Amino acid sequence: xxxxxxxxxxxxxxxxxxxxxxxxxxxxxxxxxxxxxxxxxxxxxxxxxxxxxxxxxxxxxxxxxxxxxxxxxxxxxxxxxxxxxxxxxxxxxxxxxxxxxxxxxxxxxxxxxxxxxxxxxxxxxxxxxxxxxxxxxxxxxxxxxxxxxxxxxxxxxxxxxxxxxxxxxxxxxxxxxxxxxxxxxxxxxxxxxxxxxxxxxxxxxxxxxxxxxxxxxxxxxxxxxxxxxxxxxxxxxxxxxxxxxxxxxxxxxxxxxxxxxxxxxxxxxxxxxxxxxxxxxxxxxxxxxxxxxxxxxxxxxxxxxxxxxxxxxxxxxxxxxxxxxxxxxxxxxxxxxxx
Amino acid sequence: xxxxxxxxxxxxxxxxxxxxxxxxxxxxxxxxxxxxxxxxxxxxxxxxxxxxxxxxxxxxxxxxxxxxxxxxxxxxxxxxxxxxxxxxxxxxxxxxxxxxxxxxxxxxxxxxxxxxxxxxxxxxxxxxxxxxxxxxxxxxxxxxxxxxxxxxxxxxxxxxxxxxxxxxxxxxxxxxxxxxxxxxxxxxxxxxxxxxxxxxxxxxxxxxxxxxxxxxxxxxxxxxxxxxxxxxxxxxxxxxxxxxxxxxxxxxxxxxxxxxxxxxxxxxxxxxxxxxxxxxxxxxxxxxxxxxxxxxxxxxxxxxxxxxxxxxxxxxxxxxxxxxxxxxxxxxxxxxxxx
Numbered sequence: 001x002x003x004x005x006x007x008x009x010x011x012x013x014x015x016x017x018x019x020x021x022x023x024x025x026x027x028x029x030x031x032x033x034x035x036x037x038x039x040x041x042x043x044x045x046x047x048x049x050x051x052x053x054x055x056x057x058x059x060x061x062x063x064x065x066x067x068x069x070x071x072x073x074x075x076x077x078x079x080x081x082x083x084x085x086x087x088x089x090x091x092x093x094x095x096x097x098x099x100x101x102x103x104x105x106x107x108x109x110x111x112x113x114x115x116x117x118x119x120x121x122x123x124x125x126x127x128x129x130x131x132x133x134x135x136x137x138x139x140x141x142x143x144x145x146x147x148x149x150x151x152x153x154x155x156x157x158x159x160x161x162x163x164x165x166x167x168x169x170x171x172x173x174x175x176x177x178x179x180x181x182x183x184x185x186x187x188x189x190x191x192x193x194x195x196x197x198x199x200x201x202x203x204x205x206x207x208x209x210x211x212x213x214x215x216x217x218x219x220x221x222x223x224x225x226x227x228x229x230x231x232x233x234x235x236x237x238x239x240x241x242x243x244x245x246x247x248x249x250x251x252x253x254x255x256x257x258x259x260x261x262x263x264x265x266x267x268x269x270x271x272x273x274x275x276x277x278x279x280x281x282x283x284x285x286x287x288x289x290x291x292x293x294x295x296x297x298x299x300x301x302x303x304x305x306x307x308x309x310x311x312x313x314x315x316x317x318x319x320x321x322x323x324x325x326x327x328x329x330x331x332x333x334x335x336x337x338x339x
Numbered sequence: 340x341x342x343x344x345x346x347x348x349x350x351x352x353x354x355x356x357x358x359x360x361x362x363x364x365x366x367x368x369x370x371x372x373x374x375x376x377x378x379x380x381x382x383x384x385x386x387x388x389x390x391x392x393x394x395x396x397x398x399x400x401x402x403x404x405x406x407x408x409x410x411x412x413x414x415x416x417x418x419x420x421x422x423x424x425x426x427x428x429x430x431x432x433x434x435x436x437x438x439x440x441x442x443x444x445x446x447x448x449x450x451x452x453x454x455x456x457x458x459x460x461x462x463x464x465x466x467x468x469x470x471x472x473x474x475x476x477x478x479x480x481x482x483x484x485x486x487x488x489x490x491x492x493x494x495x496x497x498x499x500x501x502x503x504x505x506x507x508x509x510x511x512x513x514x515x516x517x518x519x520x521x522x523x524x525x526x527x528x529x530x531x532x533x534x535x536x537x538x539x540x541x542x543x544x545x546x547x548x549x550x551x552x553x554x555x556x557x558x559x560x561x562x563x564x565x566x567x568x569x570x571x572x573x574x575x576x577x578x579x580x581x582x583x584x585x586x587x588x589x590x591x592x593x594x595x596x597x598x599x600x601x602x603x604x605x606x607x608x609x610x611x612x613x614x615x616x617x618x619x620x621x622x623x624x625x626x627x628x629x630x631x632x633x634x635x636x637x638x639x640x641x642x643x644x645x646x647x648x649x650x651x652x653x654x655x656x657x658x659x660x661x662x663x664x665x666x667x668x669x670x671x672x673x674x675x676x677x678x
Contacts, residue, residue: 010445015475028447028454029439029471045469047434050389058436060474060487095386097397099487100368101440106349108367115367130384131489132368135399136354137676143480148399148438148487150470337476 012336017226017272018329022235044084044151046158053158055090057081058150064337066114066144068186070178070197071274073147074118076339079274080225081151082125082202087161087221087277090153091208093127099148101135106144114145125202127151159211161232162239163220164280170244170306171279171289173206173299174199175252176229180271180338181260190263195256201275206298210279213292217285222278225339227329228270232278233306234316234329243311246318246327252301269318270330272338280308351675356565356611357668361574383423383490385497392497394429396420397489403676405453405483407525409517409536410613412486413457415678418613419564420490421464421541426500426560426616429492430547432466438487440474445483453484464541466490498550500571501578502559503619509583509645510618510628512545512638513538514591515568519610519677520599529602534595540614545637549618552631556624561617564678566668567609571617572645573655573668582650585657585666591640608657609669611677619647 005027013020044057059080066073082093098118102111122128164170182198184190203223211218220240224232237244253261253268261268275298281289286304293299316327344366352359383396398419405412421432437457441450461467503509521537523529542562550557559579563571576583592600592607600607614637620628625643632638655666 008447010441010443010447010450010475012443012475012477015441015473021473024447025471025473028451029468029473044436045434047469049433054393054433054491056434056436056470056491058438058470058487058489059472060438060440060485062440062474062476062481094388094393095384095395097383097395097489099397099399099438099489101399101401101485101487102349102353104349104351108347108349108363111349112367129368130386131395131397132364133398133487134354134360134364134368135401135676136349136351137401137482138351140479141482141676142401142485143476146399146440146481146485148397148440148472150395150397150436150489152393152395152491337474337480 013331018231018331020331044088046088052154052156055085055088055153055155057084059084060146060148061339062146062337063183063339064143065186068198069182071200072114072117073145074114075121076200076274077147077149078118078121078125078127079200079202080339081149082127082204083223085151085153086204086207087223089157089159089211090155091204092154093125093204094152094154095130096127097131097150098129099133101137101142101146103142103144104136104139121202125204159218159221161220161222161236164236164240164242164308165219166242166308166310167283168219168280168308169283169286169304170308171281172252172303172305173277173293174301175254175257177261177268177271177273178254178257179274180228180335181257183338184264184335185260196260199273199275201298203275203277203298206296207277209292209296210289213288214281214285217282218279219282220280224273224276224278226272228272229278230269230316230327231329237314237316241314243309243315243317244306245309245324246306248318248320250303250305252303269327271335274339352670357570357670359670383427385427391493391495394424394427394492394494396423398423399485399487400678401485401676402522402678404525407537408521410539411453411456412484413453414460415539415613416486416488417457417460417464417466418539418541419678420488421466421543422562424490424492425543425546426562427494428496428498428550429494430543431493432464432543433491433493434469435466436470436489437468438472440476440481440485442481442483443475443478460541464543498557498560500559500561500575503575503579503581503647504558505581505647505649506622507558507619507647508622508625508643509647510620511591511642511644512616512632513640514593514596516600516607516610516612517593517596518613519674520596522677523603523674524599535599538612538614540637542614542616542637545635546616548631548635549628552627553620553624556621557618558621559619563612563615563617565611567611568617569608569655569666570668576653576655580653582648582654582656583645584648584663585645587657587659589642589644591642608666610674613678
């Protein structure tokens with residue numbers, strides 16, 4: 001990062017998926033990493049294995065509340081890693097592992113419900129949990145349940161979040177912010193649950209269709225989870241050394257999501273999604289990709305939302321219809337324990 | 340398990356590595372698992388991949404205190420999964436992943452020390468952490484730090500904990516109980532730290548030598564972690580449908596371990612080890628295996644501790660020199676958060 005790392009204690013921002021988290025990771029965890037044989041990616045790694053790549057990713061899930069409109073921590077724990085694999089091009093999931101950390105006194109009936117939802121998400125993704133671990137901490141030593149999941153996938157071609165090229169179209173596969181807004185609404189009992197549902201879903205089936213339709217024209221993939229679209233596109237622009245200009249009018253939102261974001265005063269571009277992907281695609285393949293998306297149940301609201309431009313400085317901008325302004329990632333955590 | 344699962348709430352015993360944990364896993368997590376292509380193992384899974392097996396295992400680490408004589412949670416998080424892979428015959432580690440769950444306010448200086456120790460253990464194991472995740476929970480929502488690690492290894496031959504055959508010799512690679520006793524001593528500030536050190540170490544190098552020396556004569560491997568030697572051998576006997584008779588006089592213990600277990604009144608056979616393996620070996624290969632163990636720094640105190648016998652009922656027995664008695668696994672947690 002630009003400034004030396006001076007923080008002495010962990011703060012919520014260090015888990016927020018933004019610049020503070022990347023600074024912590026760069027300063028502490030990646031200070032000594034180098035391996036030319038391995039592609040260290042945005043959300044995982046790709047390891048050469050025979051004539052394919054083995055893709056590996058891991059995620060801990062600490063969402064609060066554990067059950068929220070449209071999903072729960074079990075479904076989230078599967079979709080989170082399946083989607084990270086898919087974003088690297090690995091739509092075939094070889095194996096998942098799941099570590100379960102439980103607070104003493106947690107209800108076994110709730111655990112069964114979480115497991116059933118986990119298995120349902122696995123079926124949707126064509127994935128299986130093949131290894132697990134169970135740990136119990138005392139009352140007050142962990143808040144209810146934490147699930148840590150690792151995914152292993154295979155692919156012949158690795159896609160990178162930083163692969164954007166000038167001229168590319170930027171596509172999002174559906175409406176913005178539904179996960180974060182649904183979790184927040186449930187957490188604060190805002191009574192918005194009626195139509196407002198988390199979008200948490202496994203995207204590997206959808207991305208498989210996108211890769212078939214777009215072929216080598218698919219230059220970059222990333223799922224806008226923590227920090228939302230703003231964080232994901234800022235990181236993509238930074239890595240590719242390009243500018244991205246979004247069209248505000250083109251951003252798809254559900255009616256319930258729009259209402260909730262206005263009521264809560266939260267920018268839907270900065271809120272986590274758990275069933276959406278951002279796609280950087282060569283203009284020649286744009287229409288084929290949009291057609292593939294619209295013919296899939298999870299891509300109905302897909303839209304072409306922006307363009308990639310050559311730029312001396314990486315930047316993310318939004319065209320509001322009255323001019324362009326820059327969007328900046330938030331350093332602090334807007335929504336703790338959103339995933 | 341023998342009785343239907345009637346517990347309604349999570350208790351410490353459900354994380355203890357014994358019968359209660361296996362009952363929970365069987366009742367909740369494995370109720371719907373079946374896959375003939377995959378070997379679901381004691382501590383992981385083996386997936387056919389080309390002409391090899393991809394071996395996968397996962398572990399969450401919640402040890403308290405985070406630093407203990409001889410190690411810390413970072414070293415433990417690497418050794419735990421590297422050893423589980425080695426016990427399945429996968430001494431070559433393809434990748435590790437690490438999820439870090441931090442309590443707000445945790446010291447970044449301590450995090451750096453934990454990371455340095457993690458990297459040291461990786462170097463000893465010839466392994467690398469290739470993907471990670473960082474989550475932050477609020478104060479009081481998690482106790483300091485939890486590390487969840489997944490390991491991926493490759494092997495041409497998968498070894499099973501349940502592969503014991505009548506006539507096999509049972510070997511342990513070193514002294515009993517040092518990890519559990521060192522953690523307990525540190526937790527209760529017993530001042531025994533002088534000579535009493537956790538044995539936490541990566542065993543893949545040692546097991547590679549054992550497999551070279553013993554070849555197809557190596558029938559079973561298991562590391563006696565939670566629940567100690569009693570839990571590990573009970574499970575091995577159960578799975579193989581055999582009886583195991585241990586010779587009490589042959590059990591190797593460090594002087595500090597023996598003193599601590601007597602002072603604390605804790606059976607060293609029931610205490611966790613984090614750098615030891617139990618080996619079931621055909622008698623024809625026993626001497627070669629013991630020689631290989633004794634010529635490795637981690638196998639100096641290796642000993643032939645028992646024999647496997649055909650039996651109508653699986654059982655673990657100990658010959659005290661004055662007769663034989665049965666050993667039983669503990670259902671409840673003798674030592675919570677030992678790993």
